Amino acid sequence: FTPRVDIIAVDINDPIEKIEEVYRMNSYSRLPVYESSIDHIIGVIHEKDFYELIYRNQTSLRKIVKPVVYTSPNTKISQLLKKLQTNKTHMAVVLDEFGGTDGIITVEDIIEELVGEIWDEHDIVEEFYTKINDTTYLIKGDAEVDDMFDRFDIEDDDEDEGYISVSGWVIYRLGHIPEVGESFDYKNLHVTVTEADQRTVLQVKVTIQETETDKEDE
Numbered sequence: 574f575t576p577r578v579d580i581i582a583v584d585i586n587d588p589i590e591k592i593e594e595v596y597r598m599n600s601y602s603r604l605p606v607y608e609s610s611i612d613h614i615i616g617v618i619h620e621k622d623f624y625e626l627i628y629r630n631q632t633s634l635r636k637i638v639k640p641v642v643y644t645s646p647n648t649k650i651s652q653l654l655k656k657l658q659t660n661k662t663h664m665a666v667v668l669d670e671f672g673g674t675d676g677i678i679t680v681e682d683i684i685e686e687l688v689g690e691i692w693d694e695h696d697i698v699e700e701f702y703t704k705i706n707d708t709t710y711l712i713k714g715d716a717e718v719d720d721m722f723d724r725f726d727i728e729d730d731d732e733d734e735g736y737i738s739v740s741g742w743v744i745y746r747l748g749h750i751p752e753v754g755e756s757f758d759y760k761n762l763h764v765t766v767t768e769a770d771q772r773t774v775l776q777v778k779v780t781i782q783e784t785e786t787d788k789e790d791e
Contacts, residue, residue, distance in 0.1 A: 574667070574677075574678045574682055576676045577673075577674050578772060579613065580674070580677055581599055581605075582604060582606065583604050583606055584608050584609075585608045585615065589627060589632055589634075592604070592618075592623065593623075594628070596620055601631055602619065602621075603620070603663065603664060604618055604620075605664065605677055606615065611674050612674050613674075613716055614641065615641075616639050616640050616641055617641050618638055618704060622639075623636075629687070639662060641665060641666050641677075642656050642666070642740065644665045644667055644668070645667065654680070657683075663679055663680045663681075664679050664680075665678050667675065686720075700713075700716070701713040701716035701720075702716070702724075705778075708780055709779070709780045709781070710778070711767065711778055712777055712778075712779055713739070713775070714738060714739050714740030714743070714773055714774040714775045717738065718737065718741065718742040720781075723782060727761070728764065731745065739750060740774040740775070743774045743777060748774065751766045752766070753766055753768065753769050758791055761784045762780070763775060763779070763780040765778045765780075
């Protein structure tokens with residue numbers, strides 16, 4: 574799944590040269606095509622069809638736009654895969670509650686998800702965690718915050734605030750998108766932002782601090 578902020582797409586009215594540059598700078602074989610706004614994705618173009626268009630000295634992108642499927646975030650993976658197969662397309666646009674674009678999902682994404690269900694759940698979680706020592710971890714911003722709290726056996730007092738990822742939790746706790754180096758304490762955790770950009774938190778360092786109970790037990 575590719576969230577809205579990470580979608581690389583082209584406007585139906587973009588000049589051929591601009592679209593060619595997008596293909597050159599990225600490794601995608603398909604590009605979503607929108608009209609006026611990313612909230613209005615009308616289809617997808619294939620790299621092969623695009624370069625064939627150039628070869629024939631044609632400029633009408635609409636001739637090669639293939640349809641996409643529209644779906645909601647609540648659609649089951651099995652149902653979506655069947656819908657993509659029925660419509661003979663590789664890409665679906667996930668719409669939010671207002672009809673805008675929430676993200677895109679491809680057949681490849683679905684296959685990876687289905688294969689992932691076969692893996693040990695612990696192995697999947699480990700992709701987001703790097704253990705520095707017994708009390709310190711580097712955690713990816715897109716790790717699920719519930720997994721983090723379960724791992725450290727801590728209750729989330731703010732679980733009704735709507736965030737899902739560690740990044741969302743950090744932004745909520747600090748009240749803004751933080752810069753690298755900002756930190757805060759939550760219960761027995763000391764959290765420091767180690768990687769961030771203008772939109773989100775990419776990685777944090779979490780240190781488990783000794784509690785008063787721990788000290789009394791020593």
